[in-house]
Amino acid sequence: MEKSFLENLYRKMLTIRLAEECLIDPILKGEVKTPCHLYTGQEASAVGVCAALESGDQVFSNHRGHGHYLAKGGDLNRMLAEIYTKETGCSRGRGGSMHLMARDCNFMGSAPIISQTVAMAVGAALADSIKKNGQIAATFFGDGAAGEGIIYESLNFAALKCLPVIFVCENNLYSTHLHIRECRPGIPLYKIAEPFGIAAAQVGGNDILKVYEAAKIAAKHCRAGLGPYFIESLTYRMRGHVGPDDNIQGQHTDIRPQAEVDEWRAKDPVMRFEKYLLENKIFDKDELETVKQEITEKVKKAQEYAIDSPRPVVSDLQKHVFE
Amino acid sequence: MSSNRKLKFGLAINEALRQLMESDPAVFVIGQGVKSPWYVGNTCNGLIQEFGEERVIDTPISENAMSGVAAGSAMNGLKPVMNYPRLDFMFYALDAIINGAANWRYMAGGNSNVPAVFWGIINRGGEQAAQHSQAIQAIFAHAPGLKVVMPSGPYDAKGLLVSAVRDADPVVFLDDRWLYGLEEEVPEELYEVPIGKGKLLRNGSDATVVAISYLVPEALKAAEILAKEGIDIEVIDPRTIKPLDMPLILGSVKKTGRLVIAEGAWQSFGVSSEIACRVYTHVYTKVYTLKAPIEKVCLPDCPAPASRSLEAAYYPKAEQIVAAVKKTMSL
Ligand SMILES: Cc1ncc(C[n+]2csc(CCOP(=O)(O)OP(=O)(O)O)c2C)c(N)n1
Numbered sequence: 225m226e227k228s229f230l231e232n233l234y235r236k237m238l239t240i241r242l243a244e245e246c247l248i249d250p251i252l253k254g255e256v257k258t259p260c261h262l263y264t265g266q267e268a269s270a271v272g273v274c275a276a277l278e279s280g281d282q283v284f285s286n287h288r289g290h291g292h293y294l295a296k297g298g299d300l301n302r303m304l305a306e307i308y309t310k311e312t313g314c315s316r317g318r319g320g321s322m323h324l325m326a327r328d329c330n331f332m333g334s335a336p337i338i339s340q341t342v343a344m345a346v347g348a349a350l351a352d353s354i355k356k357n358g359q360i361a362a363t364f365f366g367d368g369a370a371g372e373g374i375i376y377e378s379l380n381f382a383a384l385k386c387l388p389v390i391f392v393c394e395n396n397l398y399s400t401h402l403h404i405r406e407c408r409p410g411i412p413l414y415k416i417a418e419p420f421g422i423a424a425a426q427v428g429g430n431d432i433l434k435v436y437e438a439a440k441i442a443a444k445h446c447r448a449g450l451g452p453y454f455i456e457s458l459t460y461r462m463r464g465h466v467g468p469d470d471n472i473q474g475q476h477t478d479i480r481p482q483a484e485v486d487e488w489r490a491k492d493p494v495m496r497f498e499k500y501l502l503e504n505k506i507f508d509k510d511e512l513e514t515v516k517q518e519i520t521e522k523v524k525k526a527q528e529y530a531i532d533s534p535r536p537v538v539s540d541l542q543k544h545v546f547e
Numbered sequence: 548m549s550s551n552r553k554l555k556f557g558l559a560i561n562e563a564l565r566q567l568m569e570s571d572p573a574v575f576v577i578g579q580g581v582k583s584p585w586y587v588g589n590t591c592n593g594l595i596q597e598f599g600e601e602r603v604i605d606t607p608i609s610e611n612a613m614s615g616v617a618a619g620s621a622m623n624g625l626k627p628v629m630n631y632p633r634l635d636f637m638f639y640a641l642d643a644i645i646n647g648a649a650n651w652r653y654m655a656g657g658n659s660n661v662p663a664v665f666w667g668i669i670n671r672g673g674e675q676a677a678q679h680s681q682a683i684q685a686i687f688a689h690a691p692g693l694k695v696v697m698p699s700g701p702y703d704a705k706g707l708l709v710s711a712v713r714d715a716d717p718v719v720f721l722d723d724r725w726l727y728g729l730e731e732e733v734p735e736e737l738y739e740v741p742i743g744k745g746k747l748l749r750n751g752s753d754a755t756v757v758a759i760s761y762l763v764p765e766a767l768k769a770a771e772i773l774a775k776e777g778i779d780i781e782v783i784d785p786r787t788i789k790p791l792d793m794p795l796i797l798g799s800v801k802k803t804g805r806l807v808i809a810e811g812a813w814q815s816f817g818v819s820s821e822i823a824c825r826v827y828t829h830v831y832t833k834v835y836t837l838k839a840p841i842e843k844v845c846l847p848d849c850p851a852p853a854s855r856s857l858e859a860a861y862y863p864k865a866e867q868i869v870a871a872v873k874k875t876m877s878l
């Protein structure tokens with residue numbers, strides 16, 4: 225793999241990480257109010273999948289969507305402005321954290337109603353297939369979402385019509401306060417694709433290169449007209465279900481054992497990739513430091529842009545309900 | 548028993564659930580977050596410790612099937628209280644609730660029934676935007692086989708939940724997180740607030756305000772503001788959306804000749820429209836007159852916005868009720 229490609233993966237992951245982390249303080253201070261389901265810890269998943277997609281391919285996302293948006297190429301300034309609910313945001317401050325959209329790069333939207341957008345991705349793939357445009361769709365959803373019937377209905381239809389869609393299930397072991405073992409029988413999640421004859425793989429979701437390889441296979445499969453593909457990405461969120469950390473905030477009781485959190489912290493996907501880049505001498509320390517500074521600066525500027533932007537004006541309240 | 552013990556809204560529900568489960572082994576709680584210490588406020592505190600996982604069931608994210616599960620258990624002798632932490636999640640449940648539970652008795656020619664409670668919590672504000680804000684009582688009230696209750700305070704919350712659980716038919720119980728901070732006297736024993744009975748909260752002669760759910764405390768605030776200006780309003784809380792306590796509302800409107808309806812839901816095709824329609828029909832047939840057109844204080848026909856600047860204009864408060872009352876008085 226070329227250095228520039230690897231650098232790009234690293235830049236994307238770091239941008240997501242720093243963009244998420246810049247929100248912690250403002251959330252605690254109440255400056256950011258829209259509920260933020262932070263993506264910290266899961267960066268490799270979004271970046272790995274999106275790196276295997278073309279710009280014309282469509283991506284759909286869920287409540288934990290900041291990383292998906294940025295990985296697909298959504299504008300950082302406009303994302304932070306949306307989270308600060310400003311008129312300059314990607315959804316003009318109407319949607320907030322859970323409704324990011326970037327049609328310019330075919331990030332088709334995120335929505336918090338669990339599994340809603342999965343069927344929409346199948347619909348986008350249906351359009352791709354009817355238009356024969358060679359494009360494919362991908363949809364991100366969590367392990368908890370696999371509780372909804374819509375997932376199985378979507379898998380069935382996608383398989384039936386041989387649609388070019390990648391189902392990306394980000395299994396972070398929790399659905400709000402419930403461990404996955406309290407939500408499903410102990411069968412690996414990717415196996416839900418099996419009865420529909422859908423090709424499926426489970427991948428270590430904190431290893432960017434592994435995710436990328438899996439997604440490349442999936443995209444090739446879809447583009448070759450072989451039908452849908454299912455990826456289960458094993459990962460972990462390093463922040464609370466919503467907001468910085470259920471434990472630290474003291475309002476919520478996070479049920480995740482500290483030992484488990486620590487175990488996953490050691491598998492931090494950004495640090496892991498940094499280590500890889502250094503050990504394989506793709507980057508030296510100084511080069512990495514330069515990239516870090518650059519991205520830190522970029523996120524800082526974007527946050528300033530968001531803070532300085534105006535909020536929507538009340539006279540525009542009912543604008544955008546219809547054309 | 549002490550009669551002046553106070554409870555907050557969420558704990559009044561908690562007490563109702565605990566006492567209902569203690570007194571009737573058929574009652575159980577099922578829903579998302581019922582074992583969580585935060586997901587559904589403090590409404591389910593301690594229940595799992597007391598009654599075990601068999602009677603306090605925290606479910607996977609499966610609203611459609613779980614609502615059917617609740618309905619089926621009710622057909623087979625249990626009394627489920629099915630919780631939804633937000634009404635927005637109930638769209639997935641509409642098939643089981645409306646196609647299924649609501650129609651069941653009639654489809655069976657009266658030979659079967661579904662004594663289930665579907666309890667949804669309105670949860671909005673805080674820049675949560677369109678899919679985490681909706682109040683869809685009108686959709687439930689539209690279905691013939693459903694009763695719909697919307698308590699505005701702890702006393703009614705406990706009493707209506709008891710009545711809902713004891714009802715032989717499906718009841719949709721809708722409360723609002725904005726009310727969870729309210730505290731008032733709540734009897735320690737089990738008691739019922741009858742379904743279909745509204746409450747006169749304040750006597751007045753100049754105008755009637757019928758307020759629902761979170762707008763009830765706002766209407767009482769509006770009454771105080773208006774009183775300072777010499778305007779005397781009557782405040783009615785229907786408590787039950789369906790069946791509506793029309794005698795209470797009509798009696799008041801007959802007295803005051805002016806009506807403002809305050810409901811925190813979209814203004815078109817809502818409960819407020821239904822109340823207005825019934826009042827107009829009644830006024831026509833009983834040949835007494837309204838002194839002014841009916842005013843509605845509702846949400847605009849617009850999805851909930853995220854930005855706090857828009858939210859502030861989106862959700863009506865006492866101020867809008869005051870303005871509406873004045874409008875009926877041409878002030
Ligand atoms: C239909 C619906 N039901 C319930 C919820 C509440 N809810 C929001 S996120 C969530 C858990 C989702 O878990 P998962 O899919 O694993 O995603 P994660 O949060 O772990 O990324 C739940 C239950 C919802 N948003 N939509």
Ligand SMILES: [Mg+2]
Binds near residue numbers: 367368394396400
């Ligand atoms: Mg999860």
